[in-house]
Amino acid sequence: MASTSVTRNRKHVSEQPFIPSLPDDIAMVVLSRVPPRSHALLTGVCHKWRNLVNSTALYEQRKKAGNTTHFLCLLQAAPQLNPKQPPIYNVSLLNEQNTWERLPPIPEYRQWGLPLFSRLAAVSGRLVVVGGWNPATWETLRSVYVFSFSSWRWERGANMPSTRSFFACAAVGDYIFVAGGHDNTKMALASAERYDLKTDSWEILPQMHELRDECIGAVLNEKFHAISGYHTATQCKYVKSAEFYDPVSRAWSRIEEMIHVSPGAIVGAAGCLFAIHDREILAYCSSANKWEVLDELPVGDNGISPPLCITSYDRKLVVTGTCNVDEEKYRTFLYNLPEKMSMVSESSKCKGIWEALPVDDQFLGMTQTSCVVEL
Structure with a gap:
């Protein structure tokens, strides 16, 4: 009854x-x-x-209805009173008032913030934290945490099927893809999986053609790319090829000799891939399979230098790097892509426009990765 x-x-x-x-x-x-x-x-x-x-x-x-807006999330070290203590990482959020605030820590790591070296991705208005290391024990984690901006709290998602560190990660449609990295024995991986937020479940995908430790995840034309990486965790020589997974054919395809320099970060935007190398922004021409210089990073006392993390939304790149005048502080800039993507060598009139995001002394810590959430 x-x-x-x-x-x-x-x-x-x-x-x-x-x-x-x-x-x-x-x-x-x-x-x-x-x-x-x-x-x-x-x-x-x-x-x-x-x-x-x-x-x-x-x-x-x-x-x-067109009522969404974009929120920038940085996996960033919080200020500490005792510089001898290890850094505590949280998610720094640039909100709709254009001011910075911090998301609450994951309950399991309330004392420690968030897992170290975890990956961030955004699906259906939620922020997802995948993997990383236990900040207290440095144990490799398979955990998934989902932050709901509506309830302003974290929820536990289904664990990744495999243990992996320093893997490629990106969201395509309703799925979050992970690939490569290395396991607990430091062996490079070719395996890949994807997470369905709606069903809170993982699916094991076909393996990539090549082992890829520390590969970079990016999305182009609704396909998940795993770019470069190393054959072993000793990092003797990086892989010049890349692979992309087509969800329709459910297969990986290789791109030979795609990259000849080790980029700091790669992201897809406006139907193109963009990379950061040294002080340059590079744009990838898929038809010619080559990278060309699009622009340079902001210079001077208010500019930034590598190392960098990069994310995107619409026709904007969001670039975070160390301050030119203080390597212990990080700043973030928007790069508004030019309407016509001519390279610097062709026309200086077609450069994009840099825009400095607000600066707050409490949000200048070391930044490991970034993500934009549409809410």
Whole structure:
């Protein structure tokens, strides 16, 4: 009898309108205008609103209506009073007020912040932290943590099937792909997997053609790329080739001699791949299989130098690097891509535009990786 009563109550809730006297499609338009930081208030109104906020339906409606905005997330060391202590990493967030704040620490690592060397990816308005090292024991982790900006809290996702460190990672559509890296014995890997946030499950993919430790993950034309890397964890010689996984054919394809310099970071944007090498931004011409200089990093006392992490959204690159005047501090710049991607050697008029993001003395720590979340 109890089971029947619960089923009847759930059906009753699902049949109730989101807002009395309004069709659900109109109500969804109204609710999609509520900013994410206020979603926690919606969960207290009724069960149907709570279920809506906890699903991806509200995000999908916000995106469809053009009500989303982009939030920059940095895996960044927090300021410390005792410089002899190891750094504690958290996620630094540039919010809609264009000010910096920190996400709460993962509950399991409240004292330590976040796993070291973990990877960040964004799917359906959520931030996902994949793998890394236990900051207290340096144990390699298979863990997955998902941050909901609506509830402002972390949830545990399904573990990665394999243990791997320094792997390629990127989001394509509704999936997060991981590939390569090395295992606990320091052996380079060719294996790959993908995570489905909606089902909280992993799928083992076909192996890559080549072992790739410390390879770089990027997305181009809805295909996941694993670029360069090393055959062994000794890092004697980097791999010049790359591979991309096609979700339709479910197979890997090689790109021979794709890269001849070891880049600091690679990202896809506006139908192209971009890399950072030394002080230059390089753009990849897929038809010619070569990289050409597009622009240079900001110079002077307010500029940045490698090492760098890079992410993107729309036609913008988000570049984080060490300050030119203080190598212990990191700053972030937006690079607005030119409408016509002519290279520097062709025309200086076609360079992009650099824009410095706000500076806060509490958010200048060492940055390991970055990610942009659409909310």
